[in-house]
Amino acid sequence: xxxxxxxxxxxxxxxxxxxxxxxxxxxxxxxxxxxxxxxxxxxxxxxxxxxxxxxxxxxxxxxxxxxxxxxxxxxxxxxxxxxxxxxxxxxxxxxxxxxxxxxxxxxxxxxxxxxxxxxxxxxxxxxxxxxxxxxxxxxxxxxxxxxxxxxxxxxxxxxxxxxxxxxxxxxxxxxxxxxxxxxxxxxxxxxxxxxxxxxxxxxxxxxxxxxxxxxxxxxxxxxxxxxxxxxxxxxxxxxxxxxxxxxxxxxxxxxxxxxx
Amino acid sequence: xxxxxxxxxxxxxxxxxxxxxxxxxxxxxxxxxxxxxxxxxxxxxxxxxxxxxxxxxxxxxxxxxxxxxxxxxxxxxxxxxxxxxxxxxxxxxxxxxxxxxxxxxxxxxxxxxxxxxxxxxxxxxxxxxxxxxxxxxxxxxxxxxxxxxxxxxxxxxxxxxxxxxxxxxxxxxxxxxxxxxxxxxxxxxxxxxxxxxxxxxxxxxxxxxxxxxxxxxxxxxxxxxxxxxxxxxxxxxxxxxxxxxxxxxxxxxxxxxxxxxxxxxxxxx
Numbered sequence: 001x002x003x004x005x006x007x008x009x010x011x012x013x014x015x016x017x018x019x020x021x022x023x024x025x026x027x028x029x030x031x032x033x034x035x036x037x038x039x040x041x042x043x044x045x046x047x048x049x050x051x052x053x054x055x056x057x058x059x060x061x062x063x064x065x066x067x068x069x070x071x072x073x074x075x076x077x078x079x080x081x082x083x084x085x086x087x088x089x090x091x092x093x094x095x096x097x098x099x100x101x102x103x104x105x106x107x108x109x110x111x112x113x114x115x116x117x118x119x120x121x122x123x124x125x126x127x128x129x130x131x132x133x134x135x136x137x138x139x140x141x142x143x144x145x146x147x148x149x150x151x152x153x154x155x156x157x158x159x160x161x162x163x164x165x166x167x168x169x170x171x172x173x174x175x176x177x178x179x180x181x182x183x184x185x186x187x188x189x190x191x192x193x194x195x196x197x198x199x200x201x202x203x204x205x206x207x208x209x210x211x212x213x214x215x216x217x218x219x220x221x222x223x224x225x226x227x228x229x230x231x232x233x234x235x236x237x238x239x240x241x242x243x244x245x246x247x248x249x250x251x252x253x254x255x256x257x258x259x260x
Numbered sequence: 261x262x263x264x265x266x267x268x269x270x271x272x273x274x275x276x277x278x279x280x281x282x283x284x285x286x287x288x289x290x291x292x293x294x295x296x297x298x299x300x301x302x303x304x305x306x307x308x309x310x311x312x313x314x315x316x317x318x319x320x321x322x323x324x325x326x327x328x329x330x331x332x333x334x335x336x337x338x339x340x341x342x343x344x345x346x347x348x349x350x351x352x353x354x355x356x357x358x359x360x361x362x363x364x365x366x367x368x369x370x371x372x373x374x375x376x377x378x379x380x381x382x383x384x385x386x387x388x389x390x391x392x393x394x395x396x397x398x399x400x401x402x403x404x405x406x407x408x409x410x411x412x413x414x415x416x417x418x419x420x421x422x423x424x425x426x427x428x429x430x431x432x433x434x435x436x437x438x439x440x441x442x443x444x445x446x447x448x449x450x451x452x453x454x455x456x457x458x459x460x461x462x463x464x465x466x467x468x469x470x471x472x473x474x475x476x477x478x479x480x481x482x483x484x485x486x487x488x489x490x491x492x493x494x495x496x497x498x499x500x501x502x503x504x505x506x507x508x509x510x511x512x513x514x515x516x517x518x519x520x521x522x523x524x525x526x527x528x529x
Contacts (some may be wrong), residue, residue, distance in 0.1 A: 056439050079443075086441035096432030101454045109450050113441030120442075121449045162436075169440055 006034040007067075008173060008205045009055060014064035016050055016229070024050040025061070026229040034172075037199045038207045039220030039237075041248055047229040048209040052175045055207070056088045057081065069172060086113040089166035089204070091195070093178040095158040099151035103142065103161050106150050107133040110169035129168070136167035140194055156187035163194045167202075174198060176208035180215065188212070192219045213245050322503030329504045333486065337508055340485035341516075343403050343478070344471035347410020352464040354411070355418035360448060362419075363426035365434070384416040388474045392483040403484030410475060414467045418460075425459040426452060462524045469520050476509050 009032040016024035025047050032038055040048045053059040055066060057073050066074050073084045089110070097106045108125045111133075115125070125133075137143050140160040145153060150161060159179060166174055176195060180188035192208075192215055199206045210216045216223065216237075223240050225233030225248040233244050297303075360366050362376045386394075391412050395405035433451035442450065479487020486505060493501040 058435060058439060082441040082443060084441075085439060088439065090436065090439040092432060092436065094432050096430075096436035098433045098451060098454045099430070100458070105454075109437065109442075110440055112437065112446045112450055113443075115446075117443060117445045120446050165436075165440075175439075 007031050008034045008036070008069055009207075010067040011051075011055075012065045012067070014051075014054060014061050014066060016047075016054060016059065017062045023229050025054065028064070028229075028231055030224065030231065030234070032205060032207065034205055035199070035203050036205055037196070037219065037221045038205075038224060039216040039222070040207060040209045040224045040226060041213065041216050041245065042226035043249060044211075046226045048226055049177055050229070051226065052090075052177050052207065052209055055173075055175055056085055056090060058090075082113055086169070087172045089169050089171035089174045091159070091162050091166060091174065091176040091179045093181045095155070095162050097150040097158055097161055097165075099149070101150060102146070103137065103148050103150055103153070104130070104133055104146045106161055107136055107164045107168050110165040110167075113169075133164070133168050136164035137161075139167060139197075140164050156183050156190065159183060159187075159191050160194065163191070163198070166198065170202070171204065173205045173207070176206065178209050178211060181211055188215060195219070213249075318499055321499030322506065324500050325503040325507055326498075326500040327504065329501045330508060333489070333505050333508050336486045336489060337512055339403060340475045340479075340487075341472060341512070343406045343410060343485050344468060344475045346407045347475070348414050348464060348468040348471050350407070350411040351414025351416075352418050352460075352467060355415045355422055356460060358415070358419050359423035359426055360452075363423045365427055365429070365431065366448060366452060380416075380419055383412060384420065386412070386416075388413045389477070389481060392478045392481050396482045401482035401484075406475060406478045406483035406485055409478060409483055410471050413474065414471060417467045417470060418463045421463045421466075422456070422460055425456050425463075429455040458527045462527050465520045465524050469517050472513055472516050476513075 009030070011028045011030040014028040015026055018024055028051065040051065042048050050059065054061050055068070055073070057066075057076075061074055064074070065072055068084050068088065071084055073081065076084055098109070105123075108129060111125065111129050112120045119125075134143065134146060137146055140163050142153075142157060142160055142164065145157065145161075150158060153161065174195065179195065180191050183191065195206055195208060196219055198204045208219070210220075220237045223233065223235060223237050223244070224231060225244060227248060232248060233240075235244075358376070358380065362373050362380060364370070364373055367373050388409060391409040392406060395408040399405050399408065429452060433455070434447055437447045437451040475485050475487075476490070477487045479485040479489070480491050482488065486509065490502065490505050493499070493505065
């Protein structure tokens with residue numbers, strides 16, 4: 001990867017305590033460099049989603065600071081915050097498409113932060129952006145569905161529309177929160193390959209939360225293990241022994257990895 | 261299924277339903293209440309039957325409609341429908357923006373939503389005829405008072421249905437739009453409205469159906485439209501003219517109801 005050592009995301013002593021007292025994140029310190037493909041593994045409720053959603057501030061943190069490409073997103077407000085978010089794409093477990101809107105419209109939405117409000121109100125997207133949206137759909141193999149309504153598509157297709165939306169947004173970072181959790185193994189692979197394409201072809205930094213150890217091993221370059229809101233492992237995938245996964249998934253006392 | 265010894269298991273009989281005393285107490289209170297209410301309001305079916313001849317007399321008169329009168333009636337019915345259209349338009353327009361303001365998934369500030377909801381509830385408690393009377397007092401008799409009354413009434417109907425529809429939408433697209441850096445209004449136009457626009461149109465049509473009916477009686481209190489003539493012909497016992505008015509109103513209302521409900525069905529597909 002180019003610029004291998006330019007930090008893209010820096011978490012400094014990040015913590016998150018929910019109003020009911022549950023600890024979501026505890027003193028997280030992480031640096032993720034430009035162009036990395038990072039997988040975050042851990043049990044449900046370990047804090048993987050909380051970490052991802054803190055990076056683009058869909059959730060506020062309770063302490064610490066997160067820098068995106070050198071700018072603090074935790075301190076940003078209003079327009080400044082929206083401009084930082086414009087450079088961070090997100091893929092959701094439940095796709096989060098507008099089901100009653102066309103596929104094209106759903107892809108174009110990735111671009112709204114580049115438009116003044118009145119233009120988006122009247123759906124005035126530029127020709128170039130529409131063309132780009134169509135090309136993005138071709139990339140994920142859904143060109144013929146461009147005018148279909150999003151709810152006519154299968155789950156796997158909807159997630160690919162979400163990937164086209166990220167392509168249209170053209171961010172520096174992609175956060176993928178359990179992108180394959182509601183999909184079958186074959187479709188999951190396809191989605192992960194699309195993410196890999198975004199990483200390799202466009203140099204986007206990818207952070208993906210994954211349940212599946214198998215997918216994590218196949219696609220991750222770097223693994224971050226999270227347990228009870230803390231980073232318990234951080235290393236290159238190629239140098240990560242099996243025991244690490246066993247530890248993360250079985251709380252350090254199990255014998256075999258819980259492989260779903 | 262067999263148990264360990266290989267015998268058929270003993271199936272216990274259906275247990276008797278528990279006797280619930282409170283259900284009976286409530287039933288007796290409700291029936292008792294019904295009797296008390298009849299006494300208090302002097303409701304008496306015999307009176308209705310004793311005077312039934314009056315009804316048949318009027319009905320016979322009305323059944324001989326004076327068709328020459330329809331030349332007067334039709335323009336007035338059209339005027340009434342225009343009132344309903346304007347009232348529906350202005351009321352729905354206000355309801356559209358107001359609903360966004362009181363939907364808790366759009367405006368997160370509970371003080372704002374709370375205050376505006378309170379105002380909405382007060383407006384909703386005023387019945388349409390009272391609204392008509394109020395506006396006649398403010399702007400004088402005529403169709404303008406009727407349009408204002410229908411606007412406020414429409415607002416009350418649409419705002420309640422629409423904000424509840426907004427609150428049931430899928431939150432996912434809102435998150436997705438927030439994540440791409442959209443501002444509040446962009447989130448509304450690109451994530452919220454596409455999910456609820458068909459509901460809004462449907463509720464507006466529904467309000468229009470109600471308004472067409474309501475507007476026909478608003479004239480009774482001087483708020484414009486056909487209602488005034490309904491009252492006048494009744495007062496001077498010109499039942500054949502009243503009959504003409506009623507028949508034309510029924511035809512128009514049925515027609516509009518039919519078209520509107522077909523349109524709403526098509527929308528919800």
